Amino acid sequence: MRRPGQTCVAITGLAAVLWALALLVAAAAADNAPADELRIITSYQADVVQPLQEAFERSHPGIRIRVLNKNTHAAVDEVLAGNDRRFDLFWASAPEAFAVLDKAGRLIDLGHGPHADFAWSAVGWTWRGPRDGPVPQDWNDLLDPAFAQGIAMSHPMRSGTMHSLLETILQDRGWQAGWAWILELAGQLSTISARSFGVLEGVESGDFAIGLTIDFLALTRSDRGLVFRYGRPVIIIPARIAALRGGTRPQAAAAFMDFVLSPEGQRILLRSDIRRIPVDPDIRAELAQSLHPEVRAALNFSWSRYDPELAARRYWEVKQLFEAFVARDLLLRRELWRRLRALEQALPPERARIRRLLTWMPLTEHQARSAPQDRETLLEWAERSHTILRDAEALIRRLEQPR
Structure with a gap:
């Protein structure tokens, strides 16, 4: 007959084995994600993300994008906690969130500095x-x-x-x-x-x-x-995108950042269902007449810029x-x-x-x-x-x- 103490040890040992297996499965799921999958955590809704995502995937058919929508505060907390889900990019309108992550060492430079401004807002x-x-x-x-x-x-x-x-x-x-x-x-x-x-x-x-x-x-x-x-x-606020430490697809992340900053990506921001102000001055000139005069003036003066x-x-x-x-x-x-x-x-x-x-x-x-x-x-x-x-x-x- 098995003694109660032996039963307890057996159950504890089984639990430990099951927990270890669960961790291995979770790690394997993260490590064995499709090689072409780019993971983005963003505060933006689908009406902003999808046009850029679809255009990027057309020009990069070998890369598939997975997007998680999360409010900025919660996204920052998740990345600060270690980015366990291994997101490759963070994409949001609040520039101070990027400054917080940069100070904590959670951003990496893929060629555009720790983060890149892609649009202006006020x-x-x-x-x-x-x-x-x-x-x-x-x-x-x-x-x-x-x-x-x-x-x-x-x-x-x-x-x-x-x-x-x-x-x-x-x-x-x-x-x-x-x-x-x-x-x-x-x-x-x-x-x-x-x-x-x-x-x-x-x-x-x-x-x-x-x-x-x-x-x-x-x-x-x-x-x-x-x-x-x-x-x-009018105080101009930069919207940003950045590559995250812990991401697994740095080349795909760099390609997406390049696309968002390219003339093609910047021109998508002009769509009536997005209405962002591009950072590219040549693309921005295409909507110069529709920009509010005070916005045009603010873009020309450093004192009217937000301090992230x-x-x-x-x-x-x-x-x-x-x-x-x-x-x-x-x-x-x-x-x-x-x-x-x-x-x-x-x-x-x-x-x-x-x-x-x-x-x-x-x-x-x-x-x-x-x-x-x-x-x-x-x-x-x-x-x-x-x-x-x-x-x-x-x-x-x-x-x-x-x-």
Whole structure:
């Protein structure tokens, strides 16, 4: 008769053997992928990827492409964790994501440097036309009470382009003034969507009056009634593609990068269902007349360019501060802004004091970047935000009392 201890040892040994076999099968599946398979992880939807993919495969019949669509934040996390699925290329609109991966040593140079810019973009807002009522002309117009609870945006943890939009504001206005604008914008928000396309779909359906977005996402939906306006000043953001460490098809990856940057690949970006601004100046000249004048001007000046390195240095902090100070207590912050605007009888100094609280980011950039990137920091930031909101609410409640 087998003793219980012997049974346990046998089961444990069998489990170990099965686990080892599973690892071998997984490794073999990765190592024995078709020799012609190029793996791309991208934040782009099929309407951007497929035209370039199909054109590339026609000119390179020996290479087959497999694409995984994943939001930028999740894609960066996967690559930083080791790129276990051995993707060959990363392709996205948020340039700071590439700077983060480059700093971590996750990108390789196949002839274009650690990454290559292939298109330009800029951020702004969209609405469904024709619109009854006012239309925002600049960023500050979005703070007008006429748009209260009518604006939608996506979460920067789920949308690389929304992280770039926040950085556009912070880089243009500076840390404190930029956060003051973002915190006041929170009072205008109808929702924070988990998807960039959720914002556009909501504007199309009439659920939201205004949607914050990046140019090409709205411009490709102009046939559905969407109108897009660039925020001023127009700050040009490069979209990038890069080869990944751990990929298994470097020659195919280099060929695809070459194609995207070639005249043929750049010209595909001009299609009405893609609407990207090519980096190739000769190809870009073909749409010069249709480019917004401020975009043409911004392309000619270095001061109007986005700083991906700066955005990368505070990549984690900006996302987490948005979560702690905007997303976490959105309903309360929005309600306090509504109540503040209703205090018509309050004296200007009293209203100004409450406004200062509602637009106050209590952490400097240095303090935020010096904090440990751990759960305790996130809880501390959330508590600081909530404390400020409680203080503002106490002041509002006192002023709401009959005098």
